Amino acid sequence: MSYKLIAVDVDGTLLDSKGNLTPETIEAIRKVVAAGLIFTICTGRPIQGVEPLIEKLGLDLPFITYNGAMIVMGKSRKILYAQTMRAEDAFSIYKLGKKLQTTVILWVNNQFYVSPLGPDAANYGELSRTQPLPVTNLDDLIAQGVTKVLFYDNPEKINHWAETVGPSVPPTVNYCTSQPFLLEFFDQKVSKANALARLGAYYGLTREEMIAIGDGQNDLSMIRYAGLGVAMANADPAIQQEADYVTGSNDENGVAHVIYRFCLERDQQPDK
Structure with missing residues:
Protein backbone atom coordinates (compact mmCIF):
# COMPACT_ATOMS: atom_id res chain seq x y z
CA MET A 1 0.00 0.00 0.00
CA SER A 2 1.24 3.48 -0.84
CA TYR A 3 0.64 5.62 2.23
CA LYS A 4 0.21 9.37 1.81
CA LEU A 5 -0.46 10.71 5.32
CA ILE A 6 1.04 9.95 8.72
CA ALA A 7 -0.69 11.09 11.92
CA VAL A 8 1.38 10.92 15.09
CA ASP A 9 0.54 11.47 18.74
CA VAL A 10 2.97 13.58 20.79
CA ASP A 11 3.42 12.53 24.41
CA GLY A 12 4.60 8.94 24.69
CA THR A 13 4.88 8.66 20.91
CA LEU A 14 6.68 11.44 19.04
CA LEU A 15 8.62 12.54 22.13
CA ASP A 16 10.87 10.28 24.18
CA SER A 17 10.31 9.69 27.89
CA LYS A 18 12.27 12.86 28.69
CA GLY A 19 9.99 14.94 26.47
CA ASN A 20 12.56 15.36 23.72
CA LEU A 21 12.25 15.19 19.94
CA THR A 22 15.30 13.15 18.94
CA PRO A 23 17.56 13.97 15.98
CA GLU A 24 16.77 10.57 14.46
CA THR A 25 13.04 11.27 14.52
CA ILE A 26 13.49 14.78 13.14
CA GLU A 27 15.56 13.40 10.25
CA ALA A 28 12.97 10.75 9.42
CA ILE A 29 10.10 13.27 9.44
CA ARG A 30 11.98 15.68 7.21
CA LYS A 31 12.76 12.87 4.78
CA VAL A 32 9.17 11.67 4.57
CA VAL A 33 7.83 15.19 4.02
CA ALA A 34 10.48 15.76 1.33
CA ALA A 35 9.22 12.56 -0.31
CA GLY A 36 5.78 14.15 -0.64
CA LEU A 37 3.86 12.60 2.24
CA ILE A 38 1.73 14.62 4.65
CA PHE A 39 2.92 14.47 8.25
CA THR A 40 0.50 15.68 10.90
CA ILE A 41 0.74 15.87 14.67
CA CYS A 42 -2.44 14.62 16.36
CA THR A 43 -2.55 15.40 20.06
CA GLY A 44 -4.60 16.35 23.08
CA ARG A 45 -2.36 19.38 23.47
CA PRO A 46 -3.49 22.91 22.61
CA ILE A 47 -1.94 24.92 19.77
CA GLN A 48 0.62 26.41 22.17
CA GLY A 49 1.82 22.93 23.09
CA VAL A 50 2.43 21.99 19.46
CA GLU A 51 4.09 25.13 18.11
CA PRO A 52 7.55 24.48 19.67
CA LEU A 53 7.63 21.05 18.01
CA ILE A 54 6.68 22.47 14.62
CA GLU A 55 9.42 25.07 14.99
CA LYS A 56 11.98 22.43 15.89
CA LEU A 57 11.04 20.37 12.85
CA GLY A 58 11.33 23.45 10.65
CA LEU A 59 8.37 22.34 8.54
CA ASP A 60 4.97 23.76 7.60
CA LEU A 61 2.65 21.03 8.88
CA PRO A 62 -1.07 20.71 9.55
CA PHE A 63 -1.81 19.63 13.09
CA ILE A 64 -4.75 18.29 15.07
CA THR A 65 -5.17 19.59 18.62
CA TYR A 66 -7.46 19.09 21.65
CA ASN A 67 -7.89 15.37 20.85
CA GLY A 68 -9.47 16.21 17.50
CA ALA A 69 -11.55 19.25 18.45
CA MET A 70 -9.48 21.57 16.25
CA ILE A 71 -7.52 21.21 12.99
CA VAL A 72 -4.94 23.91 12.27
CA MET A 73 -3.44 24.31 8.81
CA GLY A 74 0.23 24.95 9.46
CA LYS A 75 1.96 28.32 9.53
CA SER A 76 -1.11 30.17 8.28
CA ARG A 77 -2.88 29.03 11.50
CA LYS A 78 -6.07 28.76 9.45
CA ILE A 79 -8.64 26.74 11.38
CA LEU A 80 -9.96 23.98 9.13
CA TYR A 81 -12.28 22.61 11.81
CA ALA A 82 -13.28 23.44 15.38
CA GLN A 83 -15.88 21.86 17.63
CA THR A 84 -16.88 23.14 21.08
CA MET A 85 -19.03 21.46 23.70
CA ARG A 86 -22.71 22.21 24.17
CA GLN A 188 -19.28 13.47 21.27
CA LYS A 189 -18.38 14.37 17.68
CA VAL A 190 -14.76 14.92 18.68
CA SER A 191 -12.13 12.21 18.29
CA LYS A 192 -8.76 11.87 16.67
CA ALA A 193 -10.33 9.55 14.10
CA ASN A 194 -13.01 12.06 13.11
CA ALA A 195 -10.40 14.80 12.77
CA LEU A 196 -8.24 12.52 10.66
CA ALA A 197 -11.22 11.81 8.41
CA ARG A 198 -11.80 15.55 7.95
CA LEU A 199 -8.15 16.20 7.21
CA GLY A 200 -8.12 13.31 4.77
CA ALA A 201 -11.17 14.71 2.99
CA TYR A 202 -9.40 18.07 2.70
CA TYR A 203 -6.48 16.40 0.92
CA GLY A 204 -8.63 13.94 -1.03
CA LEU A 205 -7.27 10.88 0.78
CA THR A 206 -8.92 7.66 1.92
CA ARG A 207 -8.39 6.08 5.32
CA GLU A 208 -6.49 3.26 3.62
CA GLU A 209 -3.83 5.80 2.62
CA MET A 210 -3.21 6.85 6.22
CA ILE A 211 -0.95 5.69 9.03
CA ALA A 212 -1.79 6.57 12.64
CA ILE A 213 0.73 6.10 15.47
CA GLY A 214 -0.04 6.40 19.17
CA ASP A 215 0.32 4.99 22.66
CA GLY A 216 -2.70 6.08 24.70
CA GLN A 217 -6.42 5.63 25.12
CA ASN A 218 -7.08 8.85 23.24
CA ASP A 219 -5.17 7.43 20.24
CA LEU A 220 -7.30 4.32 19.96
CA SER A 221 -9.90 5.81 17.60
CA MET A 222 -7.32 6.86 15.01
CA ILE A 223 -5.36 3.60 15.35
CA ARG A 224 -8.58 1.77 14.50
CA TYR A 225 -9.46 4.22 11.71
CA ALA A 226 -6.24 4.41 9.71
CA GLY A 227 -5.28 1.93 7.02
CA LEU A 228 -2.25 1.12 9.14
CA GLY A 229 -2.82 1.58 12.86
CA VAL A 230 0.42 1.51 14.84
CA ALA A 231 0.92 1.23 18.59
CA MET A 232 4.14 2.08 20.38
CA ALA A 233 5.94 -0.63 22.33
CA ASN A 234 5.38 1.49 25.44
CA ALA A 235 1.61 1.53 24.86
CA ASP A 236 -0.78 -0.36 27.10
CA PRO A 237 -1.18 -3.99 25.91
CA ALA A 238 -4.87 -3.32 25.21
CA ILE A 239 -3.85 -0.58 22.75
CA GLN A 240 -1.27 -2.85 21.13
CA GLN A 241 -3.89 -5.55 20.60
CA GLU A 242 -5.98 -3.12 18.55
CA ALA A 243 -3.08 -2.11 16.30
CA ASP A 244 -2.05 -3.55 12.95
CA TYR A 245 1.60 -3.14 13.87
CA VAL A 246 3.63 -2.50 17.03
CA THR A 247 6.75 -0.40 16.60
CA GLY A 248 9.59 0.36 18.98
CA SER A 249 9.07 2.47 22.07
CA ASN A 250 9.29 6.25 22.22
CA ASP A 251 12.82 5.78 23.60
CA GLU A 252 13.72 3.65 20.56
CA ASN A 253 12.67 6.11 17.84
CA GLY A 254 9.55 4.07 17.15
CA VAL A 255 8.03 6.75 14.91
CA ALA A 256 11.17 6.90 12.77
CA HIS A 257 11.09 3.11 12.44
CA VAL A 258 7.57 3.22 11.00
CA ILE A 259 8.52 5.95 8.54
CA TYR A 260 11.52 4.00 7.26
CA ARG A 261 9.71 0.67 7.12
CA PHE A 262 6.47 1.74 5.46
CA CYS A 263 7.03 5.09 3.73
CA LEU A 264 10.53 5.52 2.32
CA GLU A 265 12.46 3.76 -0.43
CA ARG A 266 15.52 1.68 0.37
CA ASP A 267 17.93 4.42 -0.72
CA GLN A 268 16.33 6.80 1.80
CA GLN A 269 17.00 4.56 4.78
CA PRO A 270 19.32 5.82 7.52
CA ASP A 271 22.98 4.92 7.39
CA LYS A 272 23.83 1.89 9.46
Missing part, protein backbone atom coordinates in the same frame (compact mmCIF):
# COMPACT_ATOMS: atom_id res chain seq x y z
CA ALA A 87 -23.07 24.84 26.89
CA GLU A 88 -25.14 22.59 29.14
CA ASP A 89 -22.59 19.79 28.77
CA ALA A 90 -19.65 21.99 29.72
CA PHE A 91 -21.58 23.23 32.75
CA SER A 92 -22.49 19.67 33.76
CA ILE A 93 -18.90 18.42 33.58
CA TYR A 94 -17.61 21.45 35.47
CA LYS A 95 -20.10 20.81 38.28
CA LEU A 96 -19.13 17.12 38.30
CA GLY A 97 -15.49 18.08 38.77
CA LYS A 98 -16.33 20.39 41.65
CA LYS A 99 -18.38 17.62 43.25
CA LEU A 100 -15.37 15.30 42.99
CA GLN A 101 -13.21 18.05 44.53
CA THR A 102 -10.63 17.89 41.76
CA THR A 103 -8.84 20.58 39.75
CA VAL A 104 -11.11 21.54 36.83
CA ILE A 105 -9.69 23.09 33.66
CA LEU A 106 -11.70 24.67 30.84
CA TRP A 107 -10.20 25.51 27.45
CA VAL A 108 -11.84 28.55 25.85
CA ASN A 109 -10.41 30.31 22.77
CA ASN A 110 -7.00 28.66 23.21
CA GLN A 111 -6.70 29.84 26.82
CA PHE A 112 -7.28 27.70 29.88
CA TYR A 113 -9.17 28.68 33.00
CA VAL A 114 -8.90 26.68 36.18
CA SER A 115 -10.53 26.16 39.56
CA PRO A 116 -8.88 26.14 42.01
CA LEU A 117 -5.80 28.13 41.01
CA GLY A 118 -3.13 26.05 42.77
CA PRO A 119 -0.10 23.81 42.16
CA ASP A 120 -1.96 21.60 39.67
CA ALA A 121 -2.81 24.67 37.60
CA ALA A 122 0.84 25.71 37.59
CA ASN A 123 1.98 22.24 36.54
CA TYR A 124 -0.55 22.09 33.74
CA GLY A 125 0.44 25.59 32.67
CA GLU A 126 4.02 24.40 32.15
CA LEU A 127 2.83 21.37 30.20
CA SER A 128 0.54 23.38 27.92
CA ARG A 129 2.86 26.42 27.72
CA THR A 130 -0.04 28.65 28.75
CA GLN A 131 -0.49 30.93 31.74
CA PRO A 132 -3.45 29.73 33.84
CA LEU A 133 -6.31 32.10 34.59
CA PRO A 134 -8.89 31.63 37.36
CA VAL A 135 -12.52 30.83 36.66
CA THR A 136 -14.25 34.03 37.76
CA ASN A 137 -17.37 34.04 35.59
CA LEU A 138 -18.35 30.52 34.57
CA ASP A 139 -21.42 31.55 32.59
CA ASP A 140 -19.41 33.97 30.47
CA LEU A 141 -16.72 31.38 29.72
CA ILE A 142 -19.23 28.75 28.73
CA ALA A 143 -21.08 31.23 26.52
CA GLN A 144 -17.85 31.76 24.55
CA GLY A 145 -17.63 28.05 23.73
CA VAL A 146 -15.65 25.46 25.68
CA THR A 147 -13.33 23.28 23.60
CA LYS A 148 -12.82 20.73 26.37
CA VAL A 149 -12.96 20.28 30.14
CA LEU A 150 -10.26 18.43 32.06
CA PHE A 151 -9.89 16.95 35.52
CA TYR A 152 -6.31 17.11 36.83
CA ASP A 153 -5.49 14.81 39.75
CA ASN A 154 -3.33 11.91 40.87
CA PRO A 155 -3.33 8.88 38.53
CA GLU A 156 -5.20 6.65 40.98
CA LYS A 157 -8.16 9.03 41.12
CA ILE A 158 -8.10 9.67 37.37
CA ASN A 159 -8.08 5.95 36.62
CA HIS A 160 -10.95 5.36 39.04
CA TRP A 161 -13.04 8.19 37.61
CA ALA A 162 -12.37 7.06 34.05
CA GLU A 163 -14.02 3.77 34.97
CA THR A 164 -16.88 5.13 37.09
CA VAL A 165 -18.08 8.57 35.94
CA GLY A 166 -20.00 7.25 32.94
CA PRO A 167 -23.48 7.46 34.51
CA SER A 168 -22.85 11.13 35.42
CA VAL A 169 -21.66 12.15 31.95
CA PRO A 170 -24.20 13.43 29.38
CA PRO A 171 -24.60 11.14 26.33
CA THR A 172 -23.45 14.00 24.09
CA VAL A 173 -20.00 14.00 25.73
CA ASN A 174 -17.00 11.75 25.08
CA TYR A 175 -14.20 11.35 27.58
CA CYS A 176 -10.82 9.64 27.87
CA THR A 177 -7.48 9.86 29.62
CA SER A 178 -4.67 11.58 27.73
CA GLN A 179 -2.08 11.45 30.51
CA PRO A 180 -2.17 9.41 33.73
CA PHE A 181 -3.13 12.60 35.59
CA LEU A 182 -5.69 13.97 33.10
CA LEU A 183 -9.28 12.99 32.33
CA GLU A 184 -10.61 14.94 29.34
CA PHE A 185 -14.19 15.64 28.27
CA PHE A 186 -15.27 16.95 24.86
CA ASP A 187 -18.19 16.92 22.45
